[in-house]
Amino acid sequence: MTIKEAILKSLEDIDALTNYNDVTNYILEKKYYDFKDAKTPNSTVSALLGDFVRLGDARVKRIKKAGAYFYYLTKNEQNIEVDIVTDLTENPTKKETKAEKSNTYEERDLHKLLSTYLKNIGIYSKTIFHEQSNRKDDNQTWTHPDMVGIRFLKLKNQTSQNFLKAINQVDTFKLFSYELKKEINNDSELKKAFFQAVSNSSWASYGYLVAFEISDTLTDEIERLNQSFGIGVIELNANPYQSKILFQARERKLDFKTIDKLCKINKEFESFIEQTEKLLAAEERYFKATEKELNEFCDEYFDNDTEIEKYCKDKHIPIDEN
Numbered sequence: 001m002t003i004k005e006a007i008l009k010s011l012e013d014i015d016a017l018t019n020y021n022d023v024t025n026y027i028l029e030k031k032y033y034d035f036k037d038a039k040t041p042n043s044t045v046s047a048l049l050g051d052f053v054r055l056g057d058a059r060v061k062r063i064k065k066a067g068a069y070f071y072y073l074t075k076n077e078q079n080i081e082v083d084i085v086t087d088l089t090e091n092p093t094k095k096e097t098k099a100e101k102s103n104t105y106e107e108r109d110l111h112k113l114l115s116t117y118l119k120n121i122g123i124y125s126k127t128i129f130h131e132q133s134n135r136k137d138d139n140q141t142w143t144h145p146d147m148v149g150i151r152f153l154k155l156k157n158q159t160s161q162n163f164l165k166a167i168n169q170v171d172t173f174k175l176f177s178y179e180l181k182k183e184i185n186n187d188s189e190l191k192k193a194f195f196q197a198v199s200n201s202s203w204a205s206y207g208y209l210v211a212f213e214i215s216d217t218l219t220d221e222i223e224r225l226n227q228s229f230g231i232g233v234i235e236l237n238a239n240p241y242q243s244k245i246l247f248q249a250r251e252r253k254l255d256f257k258t259i260d261k262l263c264k265i266n267k268e269f270e271s272f273i274e275q276t277e278k279l280l281a282a283e284e285r286y287f288k289a290t291e292k293e294l295n296e297f298c299d300e301y302f303d304n305d306t307e308i309e310k311y312c313k314d315k316h317i318p319i320d321e322n
Contacts, residue, residue, distance in 0.1 A: 007027070008073065010032065023049065058216065105182070111147060115301045149175070149177075152172065180210045185215050208231065230250030
């Protein structure tokens with residue numbers, strides 16, 4: 001029996017919501033697998049349980065309760081307390097106590113995780129604070145993305161003096177728009193979040209919907225929406241480097257009228273465009289200094305795993321104990 005087979009067999013036997021520690025102990029008790037080559041069996045089981053979900057293996061599901069993950073075998077779902085599973089996967093706040101609510105993270109706590117993931121794949125990113133926009137735009141919903149990003153493809157000397165000239169350089173850069181959510185648990189939440197991403201990313205080369213928790217029952221509908229509207233989907237992980245693009249975004253032409261509108265109503269967005277323009281137009285002798293200036297202007301990101309783990313614990317962001 002392989003270790004994955006041992007995990008599945010244990011989940012089947014336990015027939016209830018369970019965590020990685022209990023699964024590990026059960027495997028050892030039943031002698032389903034010999035961990036002789038694994039110095040930390042608990043960490044190994046935790047990582048593999050997470051992989052089942054992240055890789056879309058339909059045999060295993062997980063829910064989140066009080067900042068921790070609990071797993072169960074999909075075919076055992078009818079034997080588990082349905083009201084608990086439903087409350088935690090479709091309406092997680094329904095039965096939360098005041099103590100539990102105070103022990104949860106905010107959506108913007110995820111921004112630094114996303115910026116770390118994006119930096120790792122070569123994208124400079126910046127949070128756009130909606131509350132800093134001109135108040136006269138309050139009646140226009142779904143105008144702002146949560147975060148914007150830029151990836152430079154072929155940087156070279158530029159003498160252009162403005163952004164519109166710079167963008168005529170073919171394949172020089174791509175602009176990204178990100179709509180970020182804590183959880184997407186059901187079809188209604190998916191539709192709302194998806195069309196919010198459609199609306200506020202019309203200006204960008206690529207638009208993405210990003211979520212920390214995505215129900216594995218929504219995969220088919222996400223794929224349909226992705227094919228119809230071209231919005232990509234990213235599953236963000238507490239370890240940013242394990243985040244995954246579930247569906248790629250479809251490239252679009254930049255919408256300069258909307259870019260201009262966003263510049264007028266939001267100073268952060270305008271500054272982001274100005275900073276990218278400066279780098280595109282920088283002479284060779286000023287390039288490194290200008291790139292450093294852009295990097296400092298953009299969102300902060302983590303330098304190492306220790307920082308990530310501490311941050312997640314401080315913010316009560318669920319993380320698999322690997």
